[in-house]
Amino acid sequence: MDPSTTGTRTSARRGRRRRGLAAAAALVLGGTLLSACGSEGKPTLNWYINPDGQATLTQLAERCSTDQYDIKINLLPASATDQRTQLARRLAAEDSSTDLMSLDPVFVAEFANADWLAEFTGDQAGQAVDDQDTLAGSAETVKWEDKIFAVPQWANTQVLWYRKSLAEAAGLDMSQPVTWDQVIDAASSQGGTVGVQANRYEGYVVWINALIEGAGGNIIDPDTAEDGRDAKVTIDSQAGKDAAAVIQKLADSPARQPDLTTSNEGTSLGAMYPADGPGEFMTSWTFVYKNYVDLLGQPGGPADEQQLDDLGFARYPQTVQGEESKPPIGGIDIGVGAYGKHVDWAKEAALCVSDPEAQLELAVNDGLMPSRSSVYEEQRLREAYPAELLDLWRQSIDSGGPRPKSAFYSQISNAVQARWHSPASVDPDSTPERSQQFLEDVLSGKALL
Amino acid sequence: MSTVTAPRTEPGDQGARKGVKPPVSDRARAENSLGRKLVAPAIVLMLLVTAFPMLRALYLSLFDYSLTAPDDRAFIGIDNYVTALTDGLFWKTTANTVFIMVVTVVVELVIGFAFAMVMHRVIFARGLIRTSILIPYGIITVVSGFAWQFAFSNTNGFINSWLPFVGDDFNWFAEYPSSIAAIMLSEIWKTTPFMSLLLLAGLAQVSEDMLEAAKVDGATWWQRLTRVILPNMRAAIMVAVLFRALDAYRIFDNIFVMTAGANGTESISFLTYRQVIEQFQLGIGSALSVLLFISVIIVAAVIVKVFRVDLAAARQEG
């Protein structure tokens, strides 16, 4: 090898290399600039929303933007777990651009405990939660250690949706509270089905929790839930067994939908108005009504007005005969990121996007029900929904059974999913006991999740 | 996804060079120094993006450290490792991962070999075949996962109606055996082309003369395959197996998309991901990261040992 040629070639190479690196550096810089734009002029408040009611939320963001700031919508993924992951990652990174966020109520405790949320104090606290007006079930979700860390924007609850003709054919009197047993039997006697949420996800825990609460028990002793890792696990109880018995019964019943183990709020919608068959009983959230109204005459929806009239609703079924049911509570709370550059403005904006007017819009347009009692009296809402349905929802939210309020809720939920999924494997004699042990191990950091 | 482009070894060339110490001259020294300078950026970068985070993981794994309670971080020694290694879930996911690895690699090997034979023999439509075979290879794994998940879906898929022995409303993702089958099919579909291209290259090395001679000697098709073709492709097969196995051991994307770990389909990578990214348990998550790394090394060592993979054939000597 000739050293001189090597040398020349290398310098030629080096020239190329230098230019190459420069180009690369320019590209990297360009990328950084691209991803960090939007800092000039009026400040922008970033609001991370979940996909429910996007169009209305976009309008709200416009209405609540002021001369001082603009509110920009950023869409989060569809599942509650993914939403939490996305937000928590930003907040753990002390991200200053997370100003407003739509939070599933179950994650407020965790976020507040990690100091990720700005506290609402003074007048603002009074506006966030109006003791006279805010429904108890919703108000409770935004409090952590007796301080207020978010604003309830809308409230959600589940009721029992069903085809009146199906209940009638089965001879089930829906004017009285019904039990899960009765519902499953009624459906299977007529070749109908029962729609629930039992995929391995948060929605399944919603069901399990409602069943346990409805039997007078809890997953975690509510008095100790705020103690975090030291909370007392109470899932292995008669109530836990009663809940497991319901799940087992459905899993073994012909009324089970084929995709039971992967079911979610969407999968059972289509079974209400099937091409043939008598339809279903389904426990699901408030959006269901609007969904079917909008689907009138379309596939998956009621064929005509008569079929729409056949859609019945009743209070969430009882786990145990005679014991009042505890419907699930959900909804969205608006939290303000603790590391934002404009925390005060963000709080102002959070109150604005959750004010009575905003709640009315969300309810009328998207079927996302108000967390304030007074909004249920609004004429526009009364026109959009049957009065009995509005009253049923309001009552359900006020008397619902919330999920454990723990800074470790995400672990608790995952641990319950791990032991209670698949529904086909649930057994009253062993599932509550096994999940008790596992939950204790997980909370004390002795088990992997 | 993986690729192997093992640089060709040139035995003659190496034989000549091996053992002969280059004379230490200025020129050799200059070359030595230039060589090191040229590889330095690559070395530094590779270490920076792997070894450094790995050391950091090793450090974090000694703490009880959750991002949701950063102030409670505490040194706990090897407790995280004890927790992980005594946990049934760790072993269950490891077993599942090994199962996926073994089944997918074996199936890929068989189908991939058949594909390679077809490509080797075929004289028409070569371009079409090669283009087709590169599409699964190039497709995003997540897309492959979706395609198969929807194909198996009982509400929107077609497989239930095509398969005579399953009902139209059979839910593939309800139980372990059917969901793992769907996941493995997605993995196999995507990676078989790669396997077949590697085997094709190996096949090209088998001398036609030898095959002709065997034929003349009256060897059956099966004898030619097992006595001539396969032994001569041994190195190619073993390297393909090694690379694909290690790749399969890291399976994550398909599982994430298709079942999110439900029904016990979780892999060791997925378990680690969940601890770190979903639960923010950086302590135990880092311990799992370290264990995952170690287990990859063990798998590699076992494969090299058991199958006597001649790494020298895959490694550029000299």
Place this chain on the structure above:
Amino acid sequence: MKQKVGLVVGVLFVLAWCLLPVAWIISLSFKTQESVTVGNPGFFPAEGTNAGLDNYRSVLDNGQFLDAIRNSIGISLIATFLSVVIATLAAYAIARLEFQGKKFVLTMALVIAMFPVVSLVGPLFDMWRAIGIYDTWPGLIIPYMSFTLPLAIWTLSAFFREIPWEMEQAAQVDGATSWQAFRRVIVPLAAPGVFTAAILTFFFAWNDFVFGISLTSTEAARPIPAALSFFVGADPFNRPASLLAAAAVVATIPIVVIVLIFQRKIVAGLTSGAVKG
């Protein structure tokens, strides 16, 4: 004759294997979203549920997806470019020069190529949030080096080995200057290899999912595979199968185009000197 029939069957099988799922995802992308929400089984859209190009319009109207395409293209190209440049230097040294630690470089590249990427996301996330490059392009480009660089080094050193470097000297003997010799002889010989390495590296970067979901949280840097996994459609509870299919098709088009144009080169790159017995 029998062999020929077998071969034809084999070819058909290979084609079906490779193309059927692709055809399926294309077919799925034409089912209307409403019909998918209700359930629309079968390979082809049921009668009256053909969405035409509606799903494609929605996808190309979706700001998040467009951002993801921009991110994926940008991040993958930069990562490819950087790793190919750096790997070219290394591969040149490996193929052409005698120096100590040569084996070490290749072994290290091999080991790192086999590295379980999930092991890296925890510490990387912790570091990135501390230095503030979480959810940015550089925050993905840097970790991409962990797999693109070893891949590029291996592919390139395989190619460079094949280059008859003596030709350069021969050209010089024939009177060319060393620059001319380099440009006229070596560059044309090396370029296909560099190019192929770039294609393969790009495929890998384009395919990444683990880093993409772990180290991003908004459309500021989220690449296509991660965006696909979070895709939200008309039905917020279920993955919008047909919309996702349309998005998947769009995300696959660049790959198909590259494959169509460079099929020969890619095969050569994948198998170049792949193991001699």
